[in-house]
Amino acid sequence: MxxxxxxxxxxxxxxxxxxxxxxxxxxxxxxxxxxxxxxxxxxxxxxxxxxxxxxxxxxxxxxxxxxxxxxxFIDTHVHYPQTEMIGAFGEKLLSWLNNYTFPVEARFSDSRYGRKVAAFFLEELLRNGTTTALVFGTVHPASVDAFFHEAQDRGLRMIAGKVMMDRNAPDELCDSAETGYQESLGLIERWHNVDRLQYAVTPRFAPTSTRHQLEKAGQLLKEYPDLYLHTHLAESEEEVAWVKALFPSSQNYLDVYYREGLVGKRSIFAHGIHLCDEECNKLAQSGAAVAHCPTSNLFLGSGLLNLKRLHEFGVTVSLGTDVGAGTSFSLFRTMDEAYKIQQLQGGTLEPMQALYMATLGGAVALDLADRIGxxxxxxxxxxxxxxxxxxxxxxxxxxxxxxxxxxxxxxxxxxxxxxxxxxxxxxxxxxxxxxxx
The missing domain is CATH 2.30.40.10 (Urease, subunit C, domain 1)
Incomplete structure (x- = not known):
């Protein structure tokens, strides 16, 4: 040849x-x-x-x-099943999940439907110049199979995973600690490191997983050390308070994940707005990353990320569109809103720093700087x-x-x-x- x-x-x-x-x-x-x-x-x-x-x-x-x-461009946090509900009106995070997200995600047990949405989603990414993304599926293994098939057909470097969620969600969207583990394992064996595809262990967020399920997620990371961990962290104050009530023995939100071995170099936590000093230190020391999702944070009224504070602690910060709470697939629109969020707090975001976060910074967060970015x-x-x-x-x-x-x-x-x-x-x-x- x-x-x-x-x-x-x-x-x-x-x-x-x-x-x-x-x-x-x-x-x-x-x-x-x-x-x-x-x-x-x-x-x-x-x-x-x-x-x-x-x-x-x-x-x-x-x-x-x-x-x-x-x-x-590299998008380090986005939900492909939420494409059809982008721009859903008038909710805060937790009610938004119940009223919009969960009903939409229930449709993804149908692999044909999943492939149709995945194809549209990937074309939107490419139309906006995004060539790699870290992507949530749904609880259904078929949703991840559908996504990876479409990404493979296009020769793309993509990372995705099946949602693990065994409580505080509709019955049709819940797995169990054991089935979540087994279904994730099957997907890992089918797709991880096949062509340009990689797998992320994906508990939705602490409130929708029992301690036992988080343990099983940690077991997967031990068994396959080059996997990713992709979840949410400290997005809203209401969410942080809920985690404190659900996990009273944990020192803080991040500690819930840390105790189960979920905080490491390939761990990407979406949002990270409401973090204490100890959490910032632990993120920096572990090499984990925060995916800053400004259009989503503004849309849901979740809060304003203090980027300077995270940088002072040495935390790796990349960018995510977080569609469908995020309002655009464009990393340009994301950088625009990220700039405004810092301005609202008396700070700024230098243009080159923003572009770095959308390219090489995203690759660093994903431990892929030797390949992309x-x-x-x-x-x-x-x-x-x-x-x-x-x-x-x-x-x-x-x-x-x-x-x-x-x-x-x-x-x-x-x-x-x-x-x-x-x-x-x-x-x-x-x-x-x-x-x-």
């Missing part, structure tokens, strides 16, 4: 480190750059002046005139081509940007799916704006 190679010329931007730690040294920017892809991976990246003379004549070169190429040589070639003149307002505004930081901030607060001209997964175009397939 011959070598498959393509090259793409445009403005290029990617991160090599965290701007909060190393400042301007955290990113590489080429005003006129070339991204060279070979067999689905990054072969080389650099200025056009450096690389054009190195390209073999048989490598096709695609030249974009007013575009920016970034690594594909950047343009390091050898990384998988997941990237997006952004049209900086996709709307009249953007075209006009970009004329007045003097630096790449200014361009990024304008994108962070004004851009949406319309700027995503193409999305590539492992070097293959999986979305082209205005075209199907």
């Amino acid at each position: 011959g070598v498959s190679a393509q090259a793409y010329r445009a403005q290029l931007l990617y991160f090599v480190d965290d701007p909060a730690k190393v400042g301007d040294a955290a990113w590489q920017y080429f005003e006129d750059g070339v991204l060279w892809i070979e067999n689905g991976c990054i072969k080389a990246v650099g200025s056009a002046e450096q690389l054009l003379h190195r390209l073999p004549s048989w490598v096709s070169l695609h030249h974009y005139s007013h575009h920016l190429i970034l690594p594909g 950047s343009f390091r040589v050898g990384n998988e070639a997941d990237f997006v081509v952004l049209d900086l003149e996709a709307t009249p307002l953007l075209a006009f505004r970009m004329q007045h940007c003097r630096t790449i930081q200014e361009k990024v901030f304008v994108l962070n607060v004004l851009a949406d799916d319309r700027v995503v001209e193409q999305t590539f997964s492992a070097g293959r175009c999986v979305h082209f704006r205005g075209k199907v397939g």
